[in-house]
Amino acid sequence: MNLEVQLPSVPEPMPSPPRKGIGRPKKTAQRNPLAPYPRCRCGVCSMCKDNAKWDRIFAKFVVLEYADVKGVFQSPLKDLS
Numbered sequence: 307m308n309l310e311v312q313l314p315s316v317p318e319p320m321p322s323p324p325r326k327g328i329g330r331p332k333k334t335a336q337r338n339p340l341a342p343y344p345r346c347r348c349g350v351c352s353m354c355k356d357n358a359k360w361d362r363i364f365a366k367f368v369v370l371e372y373a374d375v376k377g378v379f380q381s382p383l384k385d386l387s
Contacts, residue, residue: 348354 345357346354349358
């Protein structure tokens with residue numbers, strides 16, 4: 307008794323074409339890392355609404371008078387010279 311099991315043949319995978327132009331586009335100009343990120347200003351989308359909410363919250367903590375605070379943190383040895 308000869309019991310041979312034949313499995314269906316699996317086709318070979320097709321070679322993938324070369325990948326060109328896929329992925330993140332190249333940056334053409336370098337942005338200043340210290341410059342603020344340009345935000346959307348439409349006022350309608352959820353990101354604009356969230357930014358407006360946080361702008362109102364952080365506006366409470368803005369210090370407008372830095373001139374008075376400027377002289378507080380000075381060296382105690384300043385008067386010796």
